[in-house]
Amino acid sequence: MSAITVVVFDLDGTLIDSAPDLRTALNSMLSALGRRVLLLEEVTAIVGDGARVLVERALALTGGVEDHDAADLTRRFINLYESRCCSETSTYAGVEEALRLLAAAGLALGICTNKPERVTRAILSDLGLLHRFAVVVGGDTLGGIRKPDPRPLLATLAALDAAPAQGVMVGDSLNDIAAARGAGVPFIYHAGGYGGDDAATLATLGIDAVIREFSALPDAIRGLS
DSSP states (O other): SSSOOOOOOOOOOTEEEHHHHHHHHHHHHHHHHHHHOHHHHHHHHHOSSHHHHHHHHHHTTTTTTSSOOOOHHHHHHHHHTTTTTTTEEEEEETTHHHHHHHHHHTTTEEOSSOOHHHHHHHHHHHHTGGGOOEEEEEEETTOOOOOOOOOOOHHHHHHTTOOOGGGGESSSSSSHHHHHHTTTTTTTETTTTTTTTOOHHTTTOOOOOEEEEEEGGHHHTTTTT
């Protein structure tokens, strides 16, 4: 792993399955509006672009965004979510061991997510993982600049004192891929996350490696070095 010194991770759908807690918070908000509740698979399909977009998509699925203050509903959703963001959220199998192995190999680890930074830190702390990450950049850390813009990823690398060529990003979405490409950073796709794992689709994405289990991550990083 000599050429790669830094690994930057997305969060939702990459390291953690947060959809159950997101669904509960969204459904509490929707129920208060007299809307139908969302199925879990509907929530996983709309995660990844930050809280406001998530709320707007939930409204669109259940009757439309019109006549609602999206900013106010986003604040309401975040309050609901923060109150229970760790209730049903869990890491994917093998995540903790993979992080331990990467740290033992001397790699610095960071988080670059579109989720608000405070919630991100709360979840990582509850899962016992916060100490693994030297840097956490959330969707609100840079004044609302979020992936697919490469700047959050570049800021994460800079905080870890690494050039793009020294880093690799691990994620599960088109936003992650676009951010990595824009930053000039190699990309490893987590096919077990929210973005799906259709082989034909993956072949068109221009990614550098695919993992379906986190036990494969150290070898995938070695293959990029």
